[in-house]
Amino acid sequence: MYKFGVDVGGTTIKIGLFTAEGELLEKFEIPTDKSENGSHIIGHIAVKLNEIITGKGFLTEDCFGIGIGLPGPVDDTGRVLGCVNLGWGIVEIEREMSQQFHGRLVKAGNDANVAALGEAVAGAGYQRKNLVMVTLGTGVGGGIIVNGDILTGANGAAGEIGHITVNPEETQRCNCGKCGCLEQYASATGVVRIAKQLTEKYKQSELIEHIDELTAKDVFDAAKRQDALAREAVAVLGKYLGMALSSVVCVTNPEAIVFGGGVSRAGQILFDEVEKNFVKYVFSPSRHVEFLPAKLGNDAGIYGAAALIDRG
Amino acid sequence: MYKFGVDVGGTTIKIGLFTAEGELLEKFEIPTDKSENGSHIIGHIAVKLNEIITGKGFLTEDCFGIGIGLPGPVDDTGRVLGCVNLGWGIVEIEREMSQQFHGRLVKAGNDANVAALGEAVAGAGYQRKNLVMVTLGTGVGGGIIVNGDILTGANGAAGEIGHITVNPEETQRCNCGKCGCLEQYASATGVVRIAKQLTEKYKQSELIEHIDELTAKDVFDAAKRQDALAREAVAVLGKYLGMALSSVVCVTNPEAIVFGGGVSRAGQILFDEVEKNFVKYVFSPSRHVEFLPAKLGNDAGIYGAAALIDRG
Numbered sequence: 001m002y003k004f005g006v007d008v009g010g011t012t013i014k015i016g017l018f019t020a021e022g023e024l025l026e027k028f029e030i031p032t033d034k035s036e037n038g039s040h041i042i043g044h045i046a047v048k049l050n051e052i053i054t055g056k057g058f059l060t061e062d063c064f065g066i067g068i069g070l071p072g073p074v075d076d077t078g079r080v081l082g083c084v085n086l087g088w089g090i091v092e093i094e095r096e097m098s099q100q101f102h103g104r105l106v107k108a109g110n111d112a113n114v115a116a117l118g119e120a121v122a123g124a125g126y127q128r129k130n131l132v133m134v135t136l137g138t139g140v141g142g143g144i145i146v147n148g149d150i151l152t153g154a155n156g157a158a159g160e161i162g163h164i165t166v167n168p169e170e171t172q173r174c175n176c177g178k179c180g181c182l183e184q185y186a187s188a189t190g191v192v193r194i195a196k197q198l199t200e201k202y203k204q205s206e207l208i209e210h211i212d213e214l215t216a217k218d219v220f221d222a223a224k225r226q227d228a229l230a231r232e233a234v235a236v237l238g239k240y241l242g243m244a245l246s247s248v249v250c251v252t253n254p255e256a257i258v259f260g261g262g263v264s265r266a267g268q269i270l271f272d273e274v275e276k277n278f279v280k281y282v283f284s285p286s287r288h289v290e291f292l293p294a295k296l297g298n299d300a301g302i303y304g305a306a307a308l309i310d311r312g
Numbered sequence: 313m314y315k316f317g318v319d320v321g322g323t324t325i326k327i328g329l330f331t332a333e334g335e336l337l338e339k340f341e342i343p344t345d346k347s348e349n350g351s352h353i354i355g356h357i358a359v360k361l362n363e364i365i366t367g368k369g370f371l372t373e374d375c376f377g378i379g380i381g382l383p384g385p386v387d388d389t390g391r392v393l394g395c396v397n398l399g400w401g402i403v404e405i406e407r408e409m410s411q412q413f414h415g416r417l418v419k420a421g422n423d424a425n426v427a428a429l430g431e432a433v434a435g436a437g438y439q440r441k442n443l444v445m446v447t448l449g450t451g452v453g454g455g456i457i458v459n460g461d462i463l464t465g466a467n468g469a470a471g472e473i474g475h476i477t478v479n480p481e482e483t484q485r486c487n488c489g490k491c492g493c494l495e496q497y498a499s500a501t502g503v504v505r506i507a508k509q510l511t512e513k514y515k516q517s518e519l520i521e522h523i524d525e526l527t528a529k530d531v532f533d534a535a536k537r538q539d540a541l542a543r544e545a546v547a548v549l550g551k552y553l554g555m556a557l558s559s560v561v562c563v564t565n566p567e568a569i570v571f572g573g574g575v576s577r578a579g580q581i582l583f584d585e586v587e588k589n590f591v592k593y594v595f596s597p598s599r600h601v602e603f604l605p606a607k608l609g610n611d612a613g614i615y616g617a618a619a620l621i622d623r624g
Contacts, residue, residue, distance in 0.1 A: 073597055081597075130466045144563065146465075151458055153565020153598070154442045163595035164559045168551075176595060239480075247476045247559045251456065253465020283475035283488060285385055285393075286465070 002053075003064040003309050005118075006045060007111065007301030008032065010071065010085035013045060016302030017052060020064045022121065022310075027302070028052060037087035046100035065105035066097060067308035069114035069301045073156030078108055081156060107308035111301055113150045113159055116143025118304030119258045123295040130254045133294070134161055134245065136263035139175070140183040140190075144252055149311055151252070161248055162187070166240040185240040188216035188263050195219050195233040205229035220266035234273055242277025249278075253286045260294030267293075314365075315376040315621050317430075318357060319423065319613030320344065322383060322397035325357060328614030329364060332376045334433065334622075339614070340364060349399035358412035377417035378409060379620035381426035381613045385468030390420055393468060419620035423613055425462045425471055428455025430616030431570045435607035442566045445606070446473055446557065448575035451487070452495040452502075456564055461623055463564070473560055474499070478552040497552040500528035500575050507531050507545040517541035532578035546585055554589025561590075565598045572606030579605075 001020035006013065015028040030048050033040045045068075053060065070093065072083035078094030097106040109117070116125075116133035125131040129148045135141040140162030144151040151158045162183035163176050170180035172193075184190050192214050199208055206227050207214060222230035245257060264270065271291050279287065296303055313332035318325065327340040342360050345352045357380075365372065382405065384395035390406030409418040421429070428437075428445035437443040441460045447453040452474030456463040463470045474495035475488050482492035484505075496502050504526050511520055518539050519526060534542035557569060576582065583603050591599065608615055 142563075146458060146463055151463075151564065153458075154567040155565065155597070155600075157595070157597040158563065158565035160562050160565075160595050160598065164562045165555060165593040168555060168593065178593065178595070180593075181595075243477060243480060244559075247556075248563055250472050250476045251454075251470065251560055251563050252463065253467060253470035253472075255466040281477040281480065281490065281492075283469070283472050283490070283493075285467070285469040286472065288467075 001062050001064045002058060003306050004049060004066045005302035005304070005306030006066060006068040007114070007305055008041065008045075008068065008070050008086065009111070010034070013041070014298070014302050015045070015048060015052070016299070016306055017056075018306040022303070022306055024299070024303070027299070032086070034087050038083070041086060042093070042096050042100055045097070049101055060102040060104065063102070063104045065107065065309035066101060067114070067305035068093065068097060068106065068108045069111040069305045070108060071111050074108045074110050074152070075156045076152065078106070080108060105309065107311070109150055109152070109305070109308050110143075110156055110159075112141035113143040113152065114304035114308065115141075115260065115300035116145055116159070116258070116304065117150050117307050118296055118300035118302070119260070119294055120145045120148065120304075121307045122303045123300060124258045124292040125256055128255045130252070131256045131258060132161075132245070132248055132252060132254045133258040133260060134241075135261040135294075136186055136188070136259065137261035138188055140187045141261070142248075144248075144254075146252065161244060164244045164247060166244050182240055182244045186237050186244075186263070191216045191219050191233055191237050191263065194236045195229060198229045198232055202229035202232070216263050217266075220269060224269055234269065238270070238273025239277050242274045243281045245274065246278050246281035246283075249286045249289055250283045254289060256290040256292050258292050258294050260297075260300065264293060313374050313376045314370060315618050316361060316378045317614035317616070317618030318378060318380040319426070319617055320353065320357075320380065320382050320398065321423070322346070325353070325360075326610070326614050327357070327360060327364070328611070328618055329368075330618040334615070334618055336611070336615070339611070344398070346399050350395070353398060354405070354408050354412055357409070361413055372414040372416065375414070375416045377419065377621035378413060379426070379617035380405065380409060380418065380420045381423040381617045382420060383423050386420045386422050386464070387468045388464065390418070392420060417621065419623070421462055421464070421617070421620050422455075422468055422471075424453035425455040425464065426616035426620065427453075427572065427612035428457055428471070428570070428616065429462050429619050430608055430612035430614070431572070431606055432457045432460070433619045434615045435612060436570045436604040437568055440567045442564070443568045443570060444473075444557070444560055444564060444566045445570040445572060446553075447573040447606075448498055448500070448571065449573035450500055452499045453573070454560075456560075456566070458564065473556060476556045476559060478556050494552055494556045498549050498556075498575070503528045503531050503545055503549050503575065506548045507541060510541045510544055514541035514544070528575050529578075532581060536581055546581065550582070550585025551589050554586045555593050557586065558590050558593035558595075561598045561601055562595045566601060568602040568604050570604050570606050572609075572612065576605060
């Protein structure tokens with residue numbers, strides 16, 4: 001018996017072939033064809049899955065199921081309620097994928113939630129039943145694991161930590177349309193945005209010279225060298241991320257918070273700044289939370305997708 | 313077959329006798345004996361339960377179980393991790409209660425969580441699988457229902473909405489020890505505290521005269537009469553409660569929010585103020601949330617406690 005974990009992104013589709021017990025046997029990747037509103041995507045996945053099992057000499061009857069992570073909210077009935085990055089509207093993904101692949105069991109989930117599940121079953125959160133994952137990338141994503149399962153919510157939109165309002169006084173808009181979201185401060189683009197706002201205050205900063213091409217990594221590297229502008233930008237990120245996580249912890253009381261995404265690679269300086277604020281804002285009965293760096297990197301999605309098959 | 317729902321409070325213990333299907337047959341109440349660190353409480357409950365079934369001519373074998381709500385965090389192993397109001401430290405409540413009552417099944421939960429479950433199974437949230445309950449009383453309590461079950465968290469402290477930090481600039485301390493908690497603005501004591509802070513600004517307010525005996529109801533009544541001080545106090549409550557609920561909804565994506573507790577009886581003026589802010593701060597994919605007044609009042613606890621028996 002074997003199963004597949006599929007992670008559908010805007011650029012590539014990652015596919016993992018797993019044993020029924022969740023051991024990764026081999027990884028594959030195909031480009032995401034977004035032409036004609038992404039209408040070829042499901043077919044391309046099916047073709048690739050068939051190619052894989054033919055190559056291995058596996059039988060379709062031995063396929064335990066296909067788990068699939070998608071960049072959009074997925075509801076309890078197995079529908080994805082739109083994926084802007086793929087050009088999709090509402091798609092009955094579980095039914096359609098199953099039709100295209102020999103009627104096998106298909107389970108779908110939101111990609112950030114599925115990555116959290118991956119870290120919970122096979123990564124940083126191994127053997128922890130209650131955890132929060134926050135992904136600090138271009139945006140800020142989140143996924144919440146409760147009793148070993150994804151918290152999906154009424155229409156698949158739970159765990160959207162990046163859109164918690166942390167600064168009601170903010171006047172610039174987030175991509176989501178409102179103002180003051182965590183994502184505006186704690187994402188890669190967010191920390192650069194904050195740094196740029198501080199140039200007037202810190203004219204001596206080493207960042208001024210290449211301010212137009214500034215990256216989040218530049219900001220953290222300069223902060224490690226004690227650049228005052230960079231340190232203040234990191235402090236702003238830490239304040240809002242620490243505060244938002246304290247709210248999430250107040251609501252969900254997890255054992256651990258797993259940090260993923262490019263910004264999390266800044267390491268200790270980030271953790272220190274977040275923890276300092278977290279401890280200040282968190283409700284004390286919930287404060288014993290481990291801060292853990294994600295372990296699976298880009299493979300969290302395929303691991304989590306494969307794990308979806310084991311859950312109801 | 314029958315079951316019991318027990319709601320242990322600091323003053324009284326409420327007991328509901330239910331059919332196995334959850335229909336309330338009769339209610340009982342005994343005083344809470346807090347002497348000797350509350351060590352008689354479990355025994356008193358057992359005596360009362362025996363008295364009830366003897367009176368009815370019921371058999372102990374026909375008791376489907378006893379659900380019990382307690383004013384403290386309850387973990388997955390059936391222990392309550394301290395109840396300050398009862399004088400309790402850690403108590404293995406499920407085991408001890410079962411020993412005292414014929415070895416029947418006992419399930420325990422935190423009182424705010426159990427009340428949320430009660431509203432979900434038999435009250436305002438009837439037939440809704442995902443909801444948030446917020447109780448605006450002397451403090452601000454909360455309970456979260458995910459897929460029909462209580463979100464308890466790693467050590468029973470999930471759903472503590474009242475201790476979300478909503479104002480990082482606050483200098484006065486909450487009872488919990490930190491500053492800027494929702495409870496400092498949205499509880500009965502909180503709205504009175506805010507009103508008192510506004511007396512310098514609104515010297516003509518009708519509230520000034522009896523400011524020392526001010527109640528939350530006075531503030532809402534004056535706000536309905538357009539008193540400027542009262543309106544501002546209600547606006548502050550609405551801003552912070554709307555913001556905090558938007559964070560909770562961002563994390564849990566419920567179908568409905570149920571409002572309970574004395575402050576919620578202020579009615580439409582409260583809902584309007586909260587909703588205005590909620591809509592401003594909430595992530596749009598999660599915004600379709602019904603605001604519902606609680607239906608069961610003080611009986612939510614016994615209904616929810618009885619419902620605990622049906623869950624794992």
